[in-house]
Amino acid sequence: MSKQFLIQARNLHRHYDTYHAVNAVNIQLKQGEVLGLLGPNGAGKSTTMNMLTGNLAPGSGEILINHIDLLDNPKRAKEQLGYLPEQPPVYKDMTVTEYLRYCAILRHIPKKDLTKSIDRALQRCSLTEVRKRLIGNLSKGFQQRVGIAQAIIHNPLVVILDEPTVGLDPVQIQEIRHLIRELGDEHSVILSTHILPEVQAVCDRVQIINKGQTVYENTLDQISHSISHMNYEIGFTHPIDTALLNALDIIKNMSELSNNRYQLEIAGDQHSVSEIAAFALQNQWQLIEITPKKVSLESIFLDLVHVKENAA
Amino acid sequence: MSSLFTVATTEFKRMFFSPLAWSILAILQFVLALMFLVLVQDFITLIQPQTAGIENPPGVTDTIVSALFLWAGIIMLAVMPILTMRSIAEERSNGTFSLLRSAPISMTEIVLGKFFGLMMFVFIMIGLVSLMPLSLSLGTSLDWGKFLAAILGLSLLLASFAAAGIFISSLTNQPIIAAISSFGLLLVLVVLYISGKSETTGSELFVYLSHFGHFLPFLEGIFQSGDLAYYLLFICGFLILTIRKLDNERL
Structure with a gap:
């Protein structure tokens, strides 16, 4: 292995009775990488993360965490991991500091470093102000952050977060995303979600899982490069002669939406957009909007997931 | 080892973070104190005058300590399931069990930690109950051997309750079901004793199987290694079953 792989999971399988929840999934995670696990509900994301x-023990397959086999040497392998399950594993009758102290001791942090680690985790998750309050009295967002603090308190190499932004308000979501991005600098992060913009905001690489199988895997850089044409929504005050617009070579596809608005698929680069604007001006169409549509991940996701469903 | 200790102390402390442990201790102490009062009253007004002429009459330790400890055991039959339902079933339903499972700590350490955490509570409870007969030593002399045997017997009995309760707790993720089933299991063992002692259906085997059957000799001050072995086997058996159950759950 040339570059340091912190997680190597090969050929994971897991059955629940006859239901094949995870089928031959491979996961590799490099140092300093944020991997987004994406998939519809019930795709097997949480099962994979539990493994x-x-x-959960995998039905078959192999999991190496920092080259330590999780099945043969669970204690040492788990020391390298921080995990936030879907439901934050917090004791509601403890204060934030008490709880984090307990987690820190469970993770074998030496006594002399306890206070330092707790303070660092509190500060990173902006929990310092509520550190003396009972977890049960905190809002869902704060409880979620306590869950994240618990996952990073021992400064693990790999942080695994299962739907970390569920149930948070938009400001909190922004903060958590920012935190995950920060974590990605030092730690490697695996993040599961079904919120697409989240993946675009924080991940380096994305792996889409559907019905227990990996159906797509790519880096976000490559996704944005691989797109040769762009989608735009364009709107006018009055109806226009669509045939005229459609005749332009740069327009590869066009469909009508309501209220004199059209969906355009444009070939080429940004320059083509100004060409269209100029063309509209020339014809004295009263152009009121041109909105770029982020294609990329959403269309990839919908294509993969829906095509599969229709076929099935 | 240190993780085991951490789990045990946290388990113990967490009981006192909520009003649960405080209210259980208070109510137990109140009920048993009333009991104690009745027993002392009976001893002074009834038993002492009646046995005045007999050679080697039953003393305070026989009449008061063993009755009090018997009652403590009976009440804990209902209380222990409430404590053990928290240990695994409630952690599962709150989602906190995965914290322990993803921590670098073995299932054995988790289960033993939970058990010893409960035992710390049990010792506090026994300590508080023992204070009452101990106060008698101000005015009369106690039979220390019998008293200590009763304490040991009650500790073993309650440890066996705890082990069985933790096992039932590991079978379900609904605390109430865990509590009711543990209570049922403990009660069945008592019924075994009662039916074993009954004149029509009497059976040595039933008495032998019941945990109460091995508790009563301790109250009479009889320490038999067979009784001790019964409790140790009972406790280890249920704890090992719990560990196996939780380990298998991952598969």
């Missing part, structure tokens, strides 16, 4: 963190 990676030792909560």
Whole structure:
């Protein structure tokens, strides 16, 4: 292995009775990488994460965490991991500091470093102000952050977060995303979600899982490069002669939406957009909007997931 | 080892973070104190005058300590399931169990930690109950051997309750079901004793199987290694079953 792989999971399988929840999934995670696990509900994301963190044993397959086999040597492998399950594993009758102290001791942090680690985790998750309050009295967003603090308190090499932004308000979501991005600088992060913009905001690489199988895997850089044409929504005050517009070579596809608005698929680069604007001006169409549509991940996701469903 | 200790102390402390442990201790102490009062009253007004002429009459330790400890055991039959339902079933339903499972700590350490955490509570409870007969030593002399045997017997009995309760707790993720089933299991063992002692259906085997059957000799001050072995086997058996159950759950 040339570059340091912190997680190597090969050929993971997991059955629940006859239901094949995870089917031959491979996961590799490099140092300093944020991997987004994406998939519809019930795709097997949580099961995969439970296997990676030792909560579930895989039916077959192999999991190496920093080159330590999770099945042969669970204690040492788990020391390298921080995990936030879907439901934050917090004791509601403890204060934030008490809880984090307990987690820190469970993670074998030496006594002399306890206060330092707790303070660092509190500060990174902006929990310092509420550190003396009972977790049960905190809002869902704060409880979620306590869950994240618990996952990073021992400064693990790999942080695994299962739907970390569920149930948070938009400001909190922004903060958590920012935190995940920060974590990605030092730690490697695996993040599961079904919120597409989240992946675009924080991940380096994305792996889409559907019905227990990996159906797509790519880096976000490559996704944005691989797109040769762009989608735009264009709107006018009055109806226009669509045939005229359609005749332009740069327009590869065009469909009508309501209220004199059209969906255009444009070939070429940004320059083509100004060409269209100029063309509209020339014909004295009263152009009121041109909105770029982010294609990329959403269309990839919908294509993969829906095509599969229709076929099935 | 240190993780085991951490789990045990946290388990113990967490009981006192909520009003649960405080209210259980208070109510137990109140009920048993009333009991104690009745027993002392009976001893002074009834038993002492009646046995005045007999050679080697039953003393305070026989009449008061063993009755009090028997009652403590009976009440804990209902209380222990409430404590053990928290240990695994409630952690599962709150989603906190995965914290322990993804921590670098073995299932054995988790289960033993939970058990010893409960035992710390049990010792506090026994300590508080023992204070009452101990106060008698101000005015009369106690039979220390019998008293200590009763304490040991009650500790073993409650440890066996705890082990069985933790096992039932590991079978379900609904605390209430865990509590009711543990209570049922403990009660069945008592019924075994009662039916074993009954004149029509009497059976040595039933008495032998019941945990109460091995508790009563301790109250009479009889320490038999067979009784001790019964409790140790009972406790280890249920704890090992719990560990196996939780380990298998990952598969």
